[in-house]
Amino acid sequence: MRYLLDTDHLSIIQRQSGADYNNLAARMAQYPPSDFAISVITIQEQMLGCHAYINRARHPTELVKGYDIMIRLVADFQRLSILPFDAIAAQTLDRLNTQRIQLARMDARIAAIALSRSMILLTRNHRDFSKVTGLVIEDWTIGR
Structure with a gap:
C-alpha cells in the first residue's frame, strides 16, 4: 500500500x-487497487456522521435514508484495505x-x-495536514 485516502x-x-471525482478516479485507475487503503479513523468519522x-431523523423516510447510507458505508469499507490505529500509530501520535x-x-x-507506515496521504486538506512535518500529502482531485 502506498496511498492512504483521507475521509x-x-x-x-x-x-x-x-470534476473532483473524475480527476480522482482517473488518477487512481493508474494504480492497482492494492496501492490504496483507508484508516479505521475514516470509518469512525463516516459512521459518526451517519x-x-x-x-x-424526524420522519420514517429520513430513518430509511440514514440506514441505507449506513449499509452503503459498510459495503464501501469492504472494498478497501483498512489500516488500524495500532501501537506504532499511537507512538507517532504522541x-x-x-x-x-x-x-x-x-x-x-x-x-x-500515514506517517507510521510511510504512506502518501491523499487529501484536499492541505491547510491542516501541511503542518505535519514529514507527512507527504497530495490532492488527486485537481486536474493535471
Missing part, C-alpha cells in the same frame, strides 16, 4: 460524480502531540497512521 477523498469516490443523521501542532483530533490520528 474527504473517500467521500468523493462514494459520490461518484463531478449516526448523527439517523439521530436527527510525537505529534508533543509538537503542539494545531490539528483536529481525527486528522492527527489519520496523519499518525
